[in-house]
Amino acid sequence: MNRLFDFMLPPEKSTTAGEVDALFHFITEVSLILLLGITAVMLYFAFKYRRKSEDETTPLITHNNTLEITWSVIPLILVLIVFSWGYQGYLAKTNPPDDAYEIRAVATSWLWQFHYQNGHVSTNELHVPANRPVRIIMSSDDVIHSFYVPDYRVKMDVLPNRYTQVWFEATEPGESVLYCAEYCGTAHSDMLADVIVHTQEDFELWLETGDAIDEDLSPAELGEQLVQRQGCMACHSTDGTVLQGPSFLGAFGRDRELTDGTTVTIDENYIRQSLLEPNTQVAAGFQPIMPSYAASLNDRQIDAIIEYLKTLEE
């Protein structure tokens, strides 16, 4: 369907997107007509009744109740239409079907973690099946974040002390961007994730094998991929720049001063500890904000990350 304001909206990739778009188009089009109409009348008056001589007088027209009622009632009807249309769409968007597939999402500054029913965890990647309603139950570990996928027209805040939920049904396999839409500090604008939509069979396969696809990579290559994919780059760099956390460049083997005053060497155990229980050893000069990866990284992956960090020599 080609409509005048299609260029303003991202592609519709969920079952409820069309409903939102229809209302968006309706409001935009009616508004445009009213805007242009009223502006035209205003400009016409300004031209037609322009002042022709300095001592012109004007007629006394104080008010007209019929007109007042007309231009109160017509807009009232219009907004009532918009209100009930919007509310209906809202109900559809907020009440998930009973058979929805459930995924648990945890937001932390500044990454997303998704826990699947079989215990599998993915970071900054949300894997979902196509053509099946998915319900995401969300909470935050720290401040408020917001789960926003424009392609699906869904958004819901993620709160620290309670669960909120969002649901959608993706219509086709492919990828979409997930944004954090509630301001949450320094790397708010890097708190993005990919929504990866599989066919039903591929999704089952992904759940079973998870990251087994990585099998044929060398440990360092796998480590590099993990560092990219697990959201480490929101806080760490590989080029020496200090972000929220220290840079990985040349870190391995160096001495590290901790906030408790002791000094340790950055070795395999220290890195492992940093990933599993980051707040037990906090590097001096940094905040204890690194999230734990205990749930999302297995031993093989931790080994791979360590191997990768070793390669980052100065």
Next chain:
Amino acid sequence: MATSDSPNIKKLQVRRYPPEENPKKTYLTEERGLWAWMTTVDHKKIGWLYLSSIAFFFFVAGVLALLLRTELLTPSQSFITADTYNQLFTLHGAIMVFFFLVPSVPAALGNFILPLQLGCKDVAFPRVNLLSFYIYVAGAIIVLTAIFTGGVDTGWTFYTPYSSSAAGGNIMMMTFGVFVLGFSSILTGLNFIVTIHRMRSPGLTWNKLPLFLWGLYATSVIQILATPVLAITLLLLTMERLLGIGIFDPAIGGDPVLYQHFFWFYSHPAVYIMIVPGFGIISEIITTFSRKHIFGYWAIALSSLAIAFIGFLVWGHHMFVAGQSSLANMVFSFLTFLVGIPTGIKIFNWVATMYKGSIDLKTPMLYAMSFLFLFMIGGFTGIMLGALSVDIHLHDTYYVVAHFHYVMMGGMVFAFLGGLHYWWPKMTGKMYNEFWAKISLLILFIGFNLTFLPQFVMGSLGMPRRYFNYLEQFQGYHQLSTWGAYLLGVGFVIMAVYLFHSMRNGKQAKANPWGSRSLEWQASSPPPLHNFEHHTPVIIHGSYDYHKPMSEFQLGIPTSHNGHGEEETVTPEPGPAEEADK
């Protein structure tokens, strides 16, 4: 005076007099010198003190906006870090809202014009008026100190738990500054309400009250009722940060969404504190330059009050995706649409006022017409955001950023600038350069739309707000927006130049250069220290009686009742509504 106070005496003996042209003694020539200005209790000088302060803050926040826009030229870091960017947009928003918009029309223009339109010497409590200015200054100093001692990066909304735990910078001091500032707002509101109730000149009945004053009246009511809630909120926030009492921070047992309720319970009405006085200015400008009686006086006056009232009940529309119940969302969405109706009524009445007028397209009128156009865009997109299902998609995107800039800048700032040009001759006694004023308006109009129209598009395409880095697909829109912002900057520089120039070298202004029927134009330009040379004037005509020839518009001075010679007997006329009912 004595005669008019007694309700059963209807007739007043008055002598008409025209305002003095090219007055030798004005409020500017008396009580001169820095100290006299800083300690003045004259509402006109206090108006100037406010005007220069808000102009300063507008400049500062405007420069910050240009820095923000410059950073956004490229999708990743251009020249400042993410933390700096976050501090800059927080400051930009907070300064624009609390230090520029809230005091702009009421405290700067309102202070100057309100007593003149009422026909009194000053506001009811001149010293309180000065006090509220210094409270404003104190608030400003505290906030500026907060900036220089570490900055604040929470956004002007100070959402918890970010603001109560993670945030860096000197948030305590910043909120304290805003807290102090609130008292200035409350005192000004109080002063205006009392003045309007108690100090109208004889003959100035409620149904003749200029619409600018109805706007200020509605605003003052909101200021008095809503601002304390902000103060309470900031106080609770302070208690939480300093004493560790869990109120908003879930880590110590608080509820983060509670804060949002508190905050928007103030800040939504505050949006109307910002726009309603602007409505008042538009009514004055359109009648004057159409030389026509206002259409629907009561519709316009009462819709301001309706907006002020309903405005208190819609705060939840900022929290549609914050985890509110569906019922709450439904009610808030419904009430939000209701506010749209009185707003629409105003627009229709303004356009109807132009019908069969005698329209002179001077700069203030062009500002009023630009206001109508831009504010309509702001309003229609507000309807869009009120629609629940669509707001889920648009909330916290650039669509919202564009919407509120259309309302606040396209609406309020354009109304403010219209008012500034309209009353400039009265305030300074000088005319500004009409040619350059129109050029600058044209540049502002184009620049404004270039800045904010693309933001609607990228917002609905999914660009979230408060983003330092963004996806490459949005770069084109961001660049357009930045070029527009530079154009806006140029427009404002031109304006600053010709306004300053006119202060020194402008043509001398007549008492009533626009042929307005409103009372402030019956005083000389600039007015004498006590506004009207011969004590309290008697209001003979309504301020929108453009159907009567200008020659009838002079002030009356009450005289003793055995009038003869040049004195005449006048019955104060009924206001527009009564007149039409006859």
